[in-house]
Amino acid sequence: MxxxxxxxxxxxxxxxxxxxxxxxxxxxxxxxxxxxxxxxxxxxxxxxSFYEIHIHLDAILTEGDPRPNRSGSLWEGIAIWAERVGRLSREDVRARVLKVLPWFVAHGVTHIRTHVDVCDPSLTALKALLEIKAEVKGLIDIQIVAFPQLGMFSFEGGDALVRQALELGADVIGGIPHYEITREYGVQNVKFALSLAHESGLPVDIHCDETDDDHSRFLETMAAETLRLRLSGRVAASHATAMHSYNNAYADKLIGNVKRAGLHVICNPPDNAVLQGRFDHYPIRRGLTRVKELLAAGVNVAAGHDSVMDPWYPMGKGDPLHTAFVLLHYGLMSGREDREQLFPMLTSRPAAIWHNRLVRGSEGLEGHAxxxxxxxxxxxxxxxxxxxxxxxxxxxxxxxxxxxxxxxxxxxxxxxxxxxxxxxx
Structure with a gap:
């Protein structure tokens, strides 16, 4: 030995x-x-070990720069980040990411999937992270998602920038349909991403329905396109917080179709605990997707942190255990059987997403045990x-x-x- x-x-x-x-x-x-x-x-x-399956390394350690998120909302965070992107440089991205990667490793993370904003014609952050990915191989493995933060069709040339990012070496196709100006653009966003996956053989990870709006229903489009293009096991929906606000009849139908399509779902308890419910007075919705119901239906659900000290979340230190701790409370997962799901949501379940494994019950989760x-x-x-x-x-x-x-x-x-x-x- x-x-x-x-x-x-x-x-x-x-x-x-x-x-x-x-x-x-x-x-x-x-x-x-x-x-x-x-x-x-x-x-x-x-x-x-832990898989950090949803983080934004390009934005890490930018909290308060160029200004603080005074409302604490998702939308103000996106606006602040759009201002910060103009000052990105290779040296800036490298310094911040290389400072924080050891935090993740010390906390037991051996694999990171990072979404990188490609709504920057120079693709500065993407190029810097491709360099870092090669340099840290053996210490921590990195997957890069080509993520059009400002939309594929609401941002001029967004779809072309996603293609360019993939040509440069991004590993995963991203999207953000609920941020597009119209529902039609949102549906187009989903269809473009999954069509590109069908064409390229790459996996998909889309920020989907990260809102309290119960009319935001792009997850159903993701399920339908995954079935149509036979992409089961290769498509993940991140956030899906609008599911918390759907009526129960619709949510039940949707969860059944998510299971049928073989979609993965990634929840993000720390960020969504503070970003959602901003339009509520009392009672204030939790905004988390229906984690327990999805798991009970046999859907593969993993948990990611999302942010460490950026415009959306001012806290964090690169520890997935904090993600599970928040989920235990925020997702009402304090019962014994529910608690037993928490470690797998940081280990074997995200590993299945990373490796594009179709999960049926516990089948497909054996590879990271x-x-x-x-x-x-x-x-x-x-x-x-x-x-x-x-x-x-x-x-x-x-x-x-x-x-x-x-x-x-x-x-x-x-x-x-x-x-x-x-x-x-």
Whole structure:
């Protein structure tokens, strides 16, 4: 073995095991293994690494620049970002992204899908991120979504810029139909993106219905086009917050068609917790998509953070565990069976989206688990269970990428009157 993780606790398995890693993969899971370098989990949890499946790296660390988002709304955030894009430079993008990528790695992220605004004729941010993607390979894998923030058809030449971004090396086709000026442009946005996917073989990830408007219904168009073009497993709808405001009869029909089409859905609890409900007085809608209903129907639902200190969200430190913590509260997922869904929404479920796997129930989620034969992308925690991790939000003890330790956090110990404090039962 190249490396053995000693005394590990795995979710759903009794007792402690050793995990042997060889050639970047998990070679063995047994009670006692020897050979090679060793690190100890000390009886604590070992989990798959995190996939940050929805973030905007090009906008990271721009909060307050050129001005603060005083209303806190999605629309003011977009307007502020449109001003900031004019001052983007290669050096600016590189400095901000390279500062924050280690934050993600330290928190156990080994894969990031970033949406990059291509409504910039010079494609400055895209070119900088393509450079960074190549440079950090082996530390963290990056997928780039060609994202037309101001619309494909409401922004002059938006559709052509998406094509150009793909020619330069973007991995995923993006879209934002609800931001187009008319519904007709929005439908055209969806149809163009999925037609391009059919033509190119690339996957799709569309910002869809990120609004409280119950008349925003582009997800049904996504489902219909996915079925028509036979793209099941390759299409993701991000946000879909309008689903919270639909009448129950329509939502039930829609969820059935989303399942039938094999669409993935990505929710973004931290950002949508503060961006939605801005037109309400009381009661104020939560604005999150119908996560529990989608999961119950067998739809693959993953969770992404969306932002770290940008015009839309002034908080964040690159930790997907915060995303799950917000979702536990905001999505009413505090019941035991609901809590058991939270870690998979950061690990195996986004991994299925990344790899374009069609998910049927639990089928299609096996590729990113602590199992023999799988890539050795792992987190060694300082706590014994997923619940303890969600409750205490600890730093990760070790993070492994392809069997190598890429991040380590030395344990922090608190003492009260000389006695060590442990936040465990």
């Amino acid at each position: 190249d490396l053995v993780i000693k005394d590990a606790r795995l979710t759903g398995r009794e007792g402690l095991v050793d995990i042997g890693l060889e050639g970047g993969r998990i070679a063995a899971i047994e009670p006692r293994l020897h050979g090679g370098e060793e690190i100890s989990a000390e009886g604590n949890l070992v989990s798959p 602590v199992a023999v034969g799988n890539p050795a992308d792992l987190i060694v925690w300082p706590v014994p269970t997923e619940d303890d991790a969600l409750r205490t939000l600890p730093m990760r003890r070790y993070v492994l990428k392809r069997g190598k330790v890429v991040a380590e956090t030395r344990p922090e110990v608190s003492y009260v009157q000389g006695q060590e404090v442990r936040f465990l039962r």
